[in-house]
Structure formats: C-alpha cells, structure tokens
Amino acid sequence: MSKSIQLLAMLGFVATLSACGGQQEEEFVVVDPEPITTEPVYTGKYK
Template sequence: MSKSIMLLAMAGLVAAVSACSRPAPQQEFVVVDPEPISIEPVYTGKYK
C-alpha cells in the first residue's frame, strides 16, 4: 500500500510542477470609450 501512496504522491507532484512551469498566456487590454446615454438638451429660448 505504501508503494501506491508514493506513486500517487509522485504523480501529483509531477502534475503540480508541470502546471506551474507553463507560462501564463498574454491577455489583451482593450479600452473602449463609452458612448453617452443621452444628449444634453440645448437651450433655445422660451418660445421657440
């Protein structure tokens, strides 16, 4: 039973090392200017 435990421990160690050694993928950072929700009303005078 101790051989199977050691085998599982070694497999877990190999999996952890291989997962950590992989470089992280480069992520793109995109900035988008939001469009205005509504247009500000323009003052045109009292009776126009």
C-alpha cells in the first residue's frame, strides 16, 4: 500500500477510537427549591 493510504487508514482508526472512547456518564444533581416566602412566626397576641 502507498504511504498516503496507510496514513488515511491510521487517521480514521484514531478518530474512531477517540469518538467512541471519550463518552462519560452525565451526573444529575437534584436540588430542593427554597420556599418563595417564609411562613409567619407567632410572636404573641399584639406584637
């Protein structure tokens, strides 16, 4: 084979390996939302 065909075959092989080998699982983070308003606190009858 000529050197240019070997070079193209090698580049294709490396590109295939890099495309398939670099996949990672995504990490999902769930955050509980904070309440928009706070509930009133009992402070006595006339305060």
